[in-house]
Amino acid sequence: MSKLTGWWKNRSSAGKVELYTRWSFHLFVLIEIVSFGLAGLASTATEAPTMRLLAILVMISGHAVMVGFLSSRALDWLVGSRERPVRLAVVTGVLTAVACLAVLVLRKSGGLSASVAPSLVTGMTCFATGSLVLCLKKVRHMWCVAPAAGIGTGAAVLVLGLSVGEAAGYTVGVTLTGLFLSLACGFSGWLLNTVYELDRARELQSQLAVAEERLRFGRDLHDVMGRNLAVIALKSELAVQLARRERPEAVDQMIEVQRIARESQREVRDVVRGYREADLTVELEGARGVLSAAGMDCRVEFEAGRVLPSEVQSALGWVVREATTNVLRHGDARSCVIRLSAQSSGPLTLLVENDGAPETPAGPPGSGLAGLRERLAVVDGTLQAGLVGGGRFRLLAEIPGQRLEVRA
Numbered sequence: 001m002s003k004l005t006g007w008w009k010n011r012s013s014a015g016k017v018e019l020y021t022r023w024s025f026h027l028f029v030l031i032e033i034v035s036f037g038l039a040g041l042a043s044t045a046t047e048a049p050t051m052r053l054l055a056i057l058v059m060i061s062g063h064a065v066m067v068g069f070l071s072s073r074a075l076d077w078l079v080g081s082r083e084r085p086v087r088l089a090v091v092t093g094v095l096t097a098v099a100c101l102a103v104l105v106l107r108k109s110g111g112l113s114a115s116v117a118p119s120l121v122t123g124m125t126c127f128a129t130g131s132l133v134l135c136l137k138k139v140r141h142m143w144c145v146a147p148a149a150g151i152g153t154g155a156a157v158l159v160l161g162l163s164v165g166e167a168a169g170y171t172v173g174v175t176l177t178g179l180f181l182s183l184a185c186g187f188s189g190w191l192l193n194t195v196y197e198l199d200r201a202r203e204l205q206s207q208l209a210v211a212e213e214r215l216r217f218g219r220d221l222h223d224v225m226g227r228n229l230a231v232i233a234l235k236s237e238l239a240v241q242l243a244r245r246e247r248p249e250a251v252d253q254m255i256e257v258q259r260i261a262r263e264s265q266r267e268v269r270d271v272v273r274g275y276r277e278a279d280l281t282v283e284l285e286g287a288r289g290v291l292s293a294a295g296m297d298c299r300v301e302f303e304a305g306r307v308l309p310s311e312v313q314s315a316l317g318w319v320v321r322e323a324t325t326n327v328l329r330h331g332d333a334r335s336c337v338i339r340l341s342a343q344s345s346g347p348l349t350l351l352v353e354n355d356g357a358p359e360t361p362a363g364p365p366g367s368g369l370a371g372l373r374e375r376l377a378v379v380d381g382t383l384q385a386g387l388v389g390g391g392r393f394r395l396l397a398e399i400p401g402q403r404l405e406v407r408a
Helices: 002-009 013-042 050-078 086-109 117-134 139-159 164-244 249-276 280-293 310-329 368-378
Strands: 297-303 335-341 348-354 382-389 392-399
Touching: 013 050, 013 117, 013 164, 050 086, 050 117, 050 164, 086 117, 086 139, 117 139, 117 164, 139 164, 164 249, 280 297, 280 310, 280 335, 310 335, 310 348, 310 368, 310 392, 368 382, 368 392
Parallel strands: 297 335
Antiparallel strands: 335 348, 348 392, 382 392
16 A cells, blocks of 8 residues: 555655646646547537548647647746747647637538537637646736637638627637636646745755854854964964074973863863754754744643753754654654653653654665664663554653752
C-alpha cells in the first residue's frame, strides 16, 4: 500500500498542487474528444459519410492533444522549468482557427447539421482559449482572448454567408464558454504560481535565518578576537625588537602575549558555548510560531512545576528544534502536539507528535536523531522516535528525575 500512496504523500504541497493541476488539464483532452467529438458526431452518424466523420474525429482528437501539450508546456513555464511557449501558442491558435473554419465550411455546404457544427466549434475554441490564457502574463490580456475568439468566429460565419442570427449565436456561445475556461485556467495558473512562490519564500526565509545566525556568530567572534589579536600582534612585535637589543623586558612581553592568548581562548569557548546552547522556552515559542505559520494546528502544552538546569534545557531545546525541522521537511502534517511534562517528582518527558508522516522515508536516514541521542545521553536521557499508526509520528525524550535540580 505504501508504494501505491507514496507517490502522493512524499510530495511537497507545491508538488501536489502541480500534479493535480496537470492531470486536470490532461483530463480536458479526454473531455474534448468524448464530449464534443464522439458525442457530437454520433448524433449525425446517419446524415454524413463515414469517412467524413472519421476525418472530423481525427481532427478534433489531434486538436485536443495539441491543446493538452500546450497546457503542459505553459505549466512548465509557470513553475520556471521552461521558457514561455510562444511559438507553440501561435501554432495552436492558427490550427484552431483553421479547424473551426473547416467545420463552418462543412456547415455551409450541408456536410454537417446545424446542431453539430456549433458544438464542435465551441468545444475547440473554448479549450484552445483556456490553454492560450495560461501562456499570458497580464490579466487584462487574458480577458481579451475569449471575446476575440467569439468575434472572429461570428465574422467567419457572416463571411461564409450564413444568417446573422446564427453568427450572433456563434459569437455569444464561443465568448461565454471561452470566458468560463479562461477563468478556470487563469485561476489554476495563478494558484500554481502562488504556491511555488510561497514555497520559494519559505526556503529563502530559512536561508536568511541561517545567514543571520552566521553573521551574529561572526560579529560576536570578531568583537572577542579583534582587539586581543591586535594587542598580541603589537606585543609580539615589541618583544622581537627588545630581544634583538638583548633587553630582558622581552620575556615580560612574551609572558603578556601568552596571558592574552589564553584569555582569548577562554572567550572563544564562551562564545561557542553560547552559540551551541538552545533555550527551551525560546524553542517552544519558536516551534509554535513556525508550525502555525506553515498552516498547521500546533499546540504547545507545558506543565510547570520545576525549574530545569541549564544543561537539561539546552538538550531539550535541541530536541524541539530538530523535531520542528523534521515536521516541516518530512510528510504533510496538518496538526502537531508538543507536550512537556515537568512535575515536581518523577522523570521529565518531552513529546512531539504529528500527523501526515509517510510510511516509508523519502530518502536515506539523516544524522539528526543520532545527534539528539548524543545530547540527551549527556544528561542520562533517552530518545524514542517512530510511527505509531494512523500516519502519526511520535518523538519522545525522557530524562530521569535524579538529573533534575529541584529548586524551592
